Amino acid sequence: MVQDQPHVEIAIIGSGPGGLSASARAAARGMSHVVLERQSHLADTLQGFQAGKLVMATPEKLPLRSDIMFDAGRKEVVLENWRRQAEKLGVAIRYNAEVRAIAAEEGRFRLTLADEGELLADKVVLAIGLQGNLRKLTIPGAHLPHVEYHLADPQQYQDEDVLVVGGGDSAIETALALIPHNRVTLCYRGGEFSRAKLGNIQALERAAEQGHIKVMFESTPREIESRTVHLDTAKGNATLPCSVVIARLGATPPRPFMERCGIRFHGSDATALPELSPTYESSVPGLYIIGALAGYPLIKQALNQGYEVVEAIAGNPVPPTDEPLLLEKLAVAHIEMGVDAFIDKTRRLVPLFAGLTHLQMRELLAKSRVHSLSPGDPAFFAGDYSNTFWSIVSGSMGVLIDPKDPGRKILLNSGDFFGEMGLISGRRRNATVVADTTSILLETDRRTMLRLIASSIPVQKALDRAFIVRQIHRMFGVSLDDGRFAPLLDQMRIEHYRPSQTIYAEGEQGDCMHLIRRGSVMVDRHIGGKSVVLAYLQAGNYVGEMALLGRVPRTATVRAAVATETIRIDADHFHQLAELFPDLKRQVHKTYQERLAANADNRHGEQTSDAIQFLIAQGIGEGTDILTIDESLCVRCGNCETACAQMHGGISRLKRDSGSTMGNLHLPISCRHCEHPHCMAECPPDAIHREKGGEVWIDAAQCIGCGQCESNCPYGVIRIVEEAPPTPEGFLPKILQWGKNPRWLWHRLLFLQRREDPYPEAGKGMKGEKDKLAVKCDMCRNIAGGPSCVRFCPTGAALRTRPETLLERLRRTH
Structure with a gap:
C-alpha cells in the first residue's frame, strides 16, 4: 500500500480506530x-472479535469527529468500510512492522522495528x-487445554x-454468542455490570429471563477440573459441569515498553494511566497517546x-466535543474560568x-x-x-457536631472530601x-465514584483510609487523623463477607474486632441445642469487643445478613x-457490659429469634423502611390497597x-x-x-417501561403496567405528550403519522397504543400526611417503620 518512508512528519503506531483516524486526518x-x-491486517483488536459480532457506536450522545466514518454494524462490515475509506483517503500503512523501540533525538524520533529497520519521525502517535x-x-x-481467553468463532x-x-462487554458478548448451541453460565465477581454497554446488558437480561443463560453475580472461579x-x-461454594472456560478479564497496558520510551505514569499500580496533556501529549515531548492506552477504549472516542x-500537532488544537457541556456546568456555579484551568486547579x-x-x-x-456555596449553605x-460524594475545590465546610449549636463543628478545608460514609454504607447521613x-x-x-474506585487503586486506598479514620472518630470520639x-x-484492613458467611464463631479465641462499614450482621448463640438469634446489627455498629476485653472465647457467632464489609482491628492494635x-x-467497655447483661438475661427466646431470622430472609437486612401488617388487628377491609x-x-x-x-x-x-x-442498577433512562x-x-416521565428494574428487584415489588391514556386533542397537546421522551418527540415531528417506532424499548406508541410503565411504592412522597396505606388503615394494623425500630419492638414484646 505504501513504500518505505525513511522520514515522516508523523509516525502512527497501530492501525485501530485511533490510528486510522489520525492517519486520515x-x-x-x-x-x-x-x-x-x-x-498483516488492519485493526487487529477488531479482527479478533468473534465472527458476526455487532460493533456498537457508543456513547450515542458523543458526536463523531473524524475523517473515518463509523456506524454500528457487524465486525466484517465495519472492517471492510474502514479498509475502503483508508484506500480512498490515501492513508499510508506499513504492515508487519512491529516497533521495538522509540528514541527521542535532536527534536525528532528514531523508531526501531523488529526487522531491524529504522524510521525517523518528527512526531509519534501511540x-x-x-x-x-x-x-x-x-x-x-x-x-x-479447555481454558481460553479469546473467542474467534x-x-x-x-x-x-x-x-x-x-x-x-467482551464477556457478555462472548456469552451471548455461545447461547444458541451450548449451555452457558456467565460469572462475574461484581454485583452489577457497571462497565458494559447498555445494549449488551439489556440483551443479557432478556436471555436470562428466557432461560437461555445463567448469570451469577458476586462469583469467582476457585478451581478448574477437566x-x-x-x-x-x-451463597457459598458451588460446583458446575464445565467443558469449556472462556475468561474475558480485560488487558493491561504494555507498561515496560512505554517506560523504555521515557513515558511517565500516574503512580506505580497496575491501573495507573500515563501522564498526558489535554492534547494527548505524554511526558515525552512530541510523543502522543490516544485510545485504550490513554484510558478510552471505545471506538468513537x-x-x-x-x-x-x-x-494539535498541526498547530490547530480543537476543543474536545464535551467542552460546551462542561463550560455550562461551570457557568451555572458562577465560575469564570476555562475547563482546562478548572481541572488543573x-x-x-x-x-x-x-x-x-x-x-x-x-x-x-x-x-x-459543580456547586458554589455561600456561608451557611x-x-x-x-x-x-x-x-x-463531595470534594472541596476551594473554601471550607463545617461538619456540625451539634446541629443546635452551629459553633460546634469540625472544619474541612480545600482538598478535603466528605460523604464517603453514605457512599459506601448506603445509610443516612450522620x-x-x-x-x-x-x-x-x-x-x-x-x-x-464506584467506577473511579474500581479503576484507581490510589483513590480506593485514600477512601478506605478516610473511612476508617472517620468511622473510629464517629464511634469513639477518637481522632487518628495524624501522621x-x-x-x-x-x-x-477492609474485610468482605458474603450473605450468611461466618465472620467469627462461638467458642473461637478472639483475635480481632470488626467495625461494620456496610451491610448488616446477625448475632446468634447455641442455646438448648438450637441456634438462637440474639441481635441484628447494621452498618455503624461493631462486634467482637467482648472477647478482646474479657480475654475469653467468643460468646456468640456473627454472620453477615447481606453482603457486608467490615473494618478489622486486630487484638494487639485494639x-x-x-x-x-x-x-x-x-x-467499648460500656458496650461490653451492656452486652454481657443482655446475654445473661435471655428473654428474647426462640420466638424473637425466629422472627428476626424471618425478617432477614424477607430483605430487612437491605431495607430502610418496611411495611408491616399486624394480623391480629387487620380486619381485611382493603383500605390500604384502595387508598x-x-x-x-x-x-x-x-x-x-x-x-x-x-x-x-x-x-x-x-x-x-x-x-x-x-x-x-443499570436503569437505562436513569428514571429511578x-x-x-x-x-x-x-x-413516570422518564420511565421507558423496559422492565429492567422489575428483573433486578429480588423482592418482587415492582410491576410493569399498561394503560391507554386518552389522546389529547389538537397539535400542541400532542407535542406536549410526545415530549415526555425526547427521542420520541423528534420522530413524531419528523413524520407526523404512525410509523414503526425506531425505539421500541420506549414502550410508547401513537393513538390507541398502551404505555408501559414501572410502578412501585414511593411512600406517597409529596403527599401530605405520608403513606396512605398507613393513614387510611382504620385499626392501626398497617405500619411503615425502620428495620431497627421493628426489631427493637419485637424484643420488647417477647
Whole structure:
C-alpha cells in the first residue's frame, strides 16, 4: 500500500480506530505520515472479535469527529468500510512492522522495528490498544487445554457446558454468542455490570429471563477440573459441569515498553494511566497517546482523539466535543474560568484526584455537579439518604457536631472530601455539613465514584483510609487523623463477607474486632441445642469487643445478613488504641457490659429469634423502611390497597394479600427502599431516584417501561403496567405528550403519522397504543400526611417503620 518512508512528519503506531483516524486526518492535511501495524491486517483488536459480532457506536450522545466514518454494524462490515475509506483517503500503512523501540533525538524520533529497520519521525502517535496483554486466570487448573481467553468463532463450540468469566462487554458478548448451541453460565465477581454497554446488558437480561443463560453475580472461579469448575459465590461454594472456560478479564497496558520510551505514569499500580496533556501529549515531548492506552477504549472516542491529536500537532488544537457541556456546568456555579484551568486547579488542590489524568478529570467533571456555596449553605443534612460524594475545590465546610449549636463543628478545608460514609454504607447521613466560607465543590454520583474506585487503586486506598479514620472518630470520639498513627492505620484492613458467611464463631479465641462499614450482621448463640438469634446489627455498629476485653472465647457467632464489609482491628492494635485513648476504652467497655447483661438475661427466646431470622430472609437486612401488617388487628377491609390506588392514578403499589407471614406479622409485597437499591442498577433512562428522606421512586416521565428494574428487584415489588391514556386533542397537546421522551418527540415531528417506532424499548406508541410503565411504592412522597396505606388503615394494623425500630419492638414484646 505504501513504500518505505525513511522520514515522516508523523509516525502512527497501530492501525485501530485511533490510528486510522489520525492517519486520515494527516492525509487530509497533506502531512507525510505512516501507520506502523505489526500484524498483516488492519485493526487487529477488531479482527479478533468473534465472527458476526455487532460493533456498537457508543456513547450515542458523543458526536463523531473524524475523517473515518463509523456506524454500528457487524465486525466484517465495519472492517471492510474502514479498509475502503483508508484506500480512498490515501492513508499510508506499513504492515508487519512491529516497533521495538522509540528514541527521542535532536527534536525528532528514531523508531526501531523488529526487522531491524529504522524510521525517523518528527512526531509519534501511540495508538496500539491493549489486546496483546490479556489478563489471565491464576487459579488451579487454569493451565488446562479447555481454558481460553479469546473467542474467534462461536460455531466451533457445540453442545458444551461453557463458563464465561468477566463482567465487561467482551464477556457478555462472548456469552451471548455461545447461547444458541451450548449451555452457558456467565460469572462475574461484581454485583452489577457497571462497565458494559447498555445494549449488551439489556440483551443479557432478556436471555436470562428466557432461560437461555445463567448469570451469577458476586462469583469467582476457585478451581478448574477437566469436566467441572468450583466457584466461590455469594451463597457459598458451588460446583458446575464445565467443558469449556472462556475468561474475558480485560488487558493491561504494555507498561515496560512505554517506560523504555521515557513515558511517565500516574503512580506505580497496575491501573495507573500515563501522564498526558489535554492534547494527548505524554511526558515525552512530541510523543502522543490516544485510545485504550490513554484510558478510552471505545471506538468513537478513539476516532475523535485521532482527529484531535493531528490537529494539535498541526498547530490547530480543537476543543474536545464535551467542552460546551462542561463550560455550562461551570457557568451555572458562577465560575469564570476555562475547563482546562478548572481541572488543573482541582487536580492541584484535591490530592484524591492528583493521580487522575486530565482526560479522566474531564470525564469526572462531566458526570459531577459543580456547586458554589455561600456561608451557611448546606451540602446535606443529618438523616438525609443521599449517597453522593463531595470534594472541596476551594473554601471550607463545617461538619456540625451539634446541629443546635452551629459553633460546634469540625472544619474541612480545600482538598478535603466528605460523604464517603453514605457512599459506601448506603445509610443516612450522620451529620449536617454546611459551608463555613464561600466554597466551590464537586458533587459526584455514587456510580461514577464506584467506577473511579474500581479503576484507581490510589483513590480506593485514600477512601478506605478516610473511612476508617472517620468511622473510629464517629464511634469513639477518637481522632487518628495524624501522621503518628499511620503505621497503626496501615494494619487495619477492609474485610468482605458474603450473605450468611461466618465472620467469627462461638467458642473461637478472639483475635480481632470488626467495625461494620456496610451491610448488616446477625448475632446468634447455641442455646438448648438450637441456634438462637440474639441481635441484628447494621452498618455503624461493631462486634467482637467482648472477647478482646474479657480475654475469653467468643460468646456468640456473627454472620453477615447481606453482603457486608467490615473494618478489622486486630487484638494487639485494639489494645494499643485503648491505652492511647482512655475514652475509647471506656466506650467499648460500656458496650461490653451492656452486652454481657443482655446475654445473661435471655428473654428474647426462640420466638424473637425466629422472627428476626424471618425478617432477614424477607430483605430487612437491605431495607430502610418496611411495611408491616399486624394480623391480629387487620380486619381485611382493603383500605390500604384502595387508598394507595387512589393516590397513584388507580394503580396500587402494594399487594395486601401477597407476601410472607409469621404468626401475626405480615409483610405484604411493598418496596423496602433498600440501602443500595437493586432497581436503580443499570436503569437505562436513569428514571429511578432516591429522595433525601430515603424514598426510592420512579419518574413516570422518564420511565421507558423496559422492565429492567422489575428483573433486578429480588423482592418482587415492582410491576410493569399498561394503560391507554386518552389522546389529547389538537397539535400542541400532542407535542406536549410526545415530549415526555425526547427521542420520541423528534420522530413524531419528523413524520407526523404512525410509523414503526425506531425505539421500541420506549414502550410508547401513537393513538390507541398502551404505555408501559414501572410502578412501585414511593411512600406517597409529596403527599401530605405520608403513606396512605398507613393513614387510611382504620385499626392501626398497617405500619411503615425502620428495620431497627421493628426489631427493637419485637424484643420488647417477647
